[in-house]
Amino acid sequence: MYNQNQAEIFTSGNEGVCSLASIFDEIPDIYKNREALSHRFVPEGLPHREGELKELASYLKHAIKNFTPPNILVLGHTGTGKTVTVKKVLGELSRVVGDKVDIAYLVASGTKFQILNEIAMELNPNVSFKGLGFKEAWNRFRRMLDKDKITIIVLDEIDKMLPSESDLLYFLSREERVCIISISNKINVLDMITDRRVLSSFNPIKMVFPKYNAEQLGDILEYRAKEAFYDGVLDNEVIPLCAAFAMDREGDARYALDLLMYAGDEAIRRMNSKVTVEHVKIARKKLEEDFIRNSIRNLSLTQKLLLFAVMKKEGESPRSIYTLCNEYLERYTGNTLTHRRLSSLLGDLELYGFVTYERRGRGRGKGTRWSLYLNDTLDRNLIISVLKEELAEERRV
Template structure:
């Protein structure tokens, strides 16, 4: 056993593939951000007002996943903070990923922590934490920029009350105290439509839209990272171009491209291969796709998972319509004792699952009978069923009623 582990350890330590694997991490902020010069300029010009000890306008940044929103924001803020130190100006920022810190309490606690105010993990009301934060800010001067990443996640689950308070916090602070600016980041280009008009007007003082990358831009981004991340000769043009082409097909997602290249490198390393090949990329793509589908389905709200289960029951290996799906969905909801939502809401859920690539919903003409939506699974059925079966209530529904013949085998592996 020791010999086996020694071999594994040596393969990583003396890797023929990686020089610095961390450079391919989505959290890594490089010195250069290719093809985001315009966005850096826009974000920088808004936030630069802090260098004059003025409150920058609130900023709303949106675009699809993997378009560089977070990287550009943090890149600008780090440079801004460094410049402020040179000028003797007190500029700080608080970065909060609201998908991970998914309650108003946690968000406020993280903001408080950024200015040195300690808040207990639990035990206080959210209102009390907010009061303490306002009190601490009133005793300080300078500028605090609060970044709320994936802010749509928080608002969908907890409403936009905390967002409204933060965008209006300046009205509760006396003159001469900390000036607070909010930067909201979201992957959902339609998110602003969900907000209360007052929040929308406060948060959307300035807006920056990040377009998706094309294959050529993704190739440049990958080469920029690959030169530092891999050993010389471990990757070639064919591998980089293939990763870029696959990610460009997925809405120009740079994060996806980097993950793909990293996982392909890990597979080559485990095989003790001398270099990463296109075959490694293909294997990595299959693994990442399965992991993505599993993670997305596992974290969906209950009614969205019921919709997926209804599609499996109603469509089998083919298609179902919205009406048929809704009938099956209501029956499933009733069987686990939850109140069903309206057909309009189910229609919205179908659209969301379609955007996520889990379902395919296309409108077809039925001649004089009008148009209808044909709905089917767009991701691997086995992975979807495995993720649904994590919930004991849904697992029971999967086992109780027979599925179409080609899917019954998948249940056994999901329940195992």
């Protein structure tokens, strides 16, 4: 148990021992509400999304009169406010109609069974289809739908369930009194549905959310910062710089907000009571590192080994990299892969921006030679240290 005497040991006036009693007081208090910058926070207003809010509301208004709204597909780049806009309108709808409309929101990843189970649990937390087959689960799901009400199901990031689980979309979209709101970053997501039956029964109204420009991002940040920070905490250039950096990420508002929060945290860590441009620059670096860390974590073991081989043999030909990679593979898994397979995995690494190919002529009639390099915009030390951590972990497993 916590013992007050323990605290007193530190406050006994002993030179060189810090006083715990005031340790929190010394830390600058810059946040009024740090949560207001988080991903989960649904803000009161959404600057520059008035049109989208109204359009969505115009479709969903039918539910107030107990008619089924049309199915909707919300498209747009990451961080254009799709999820928050949909949540906002649905929040307002349920405020107006109370429990006369059933609403389920979920990210549509997993098998059709898992997704169906999650929808059911969203509608009624006591329901679980565990242990059932999909058919049986579907039949039970149909029975639990209350046909006196409209049911609205939001399938966020719907591309994750396509095309493999598109059956579920077919079944859901054929149900009466069910409205499906789907959301995706992939502009061509409908092309992922190959079955014409699914397309014709789903048949959504499309809404495309445009990217934010720097000025709009500035307004959004300003708005969220008002809630998050005390007055006067942010230097004048902080928000414009966050907005400018986010423009390099196609106007991603989530990234802009993350930058602002990391910058605020950095200021506190350095015991500064003002957030400055310096803090934003450090925040950008940290976010970059997090991003790289996550990207490497998401690679397969073979891709990690392949990337490691590229770094060991930079400037060499694909063939010599495949050979080294197979040596590693042999040690880690006891198996090797064909050059053809490795070449396709290497292609993925190029696509993700980890490696680049350079083409060198060998002189007339002697064909060309390819050399492989780590993408030089990346921080090599960071990549090596993350790869080493990851590979040690794989070994342990």
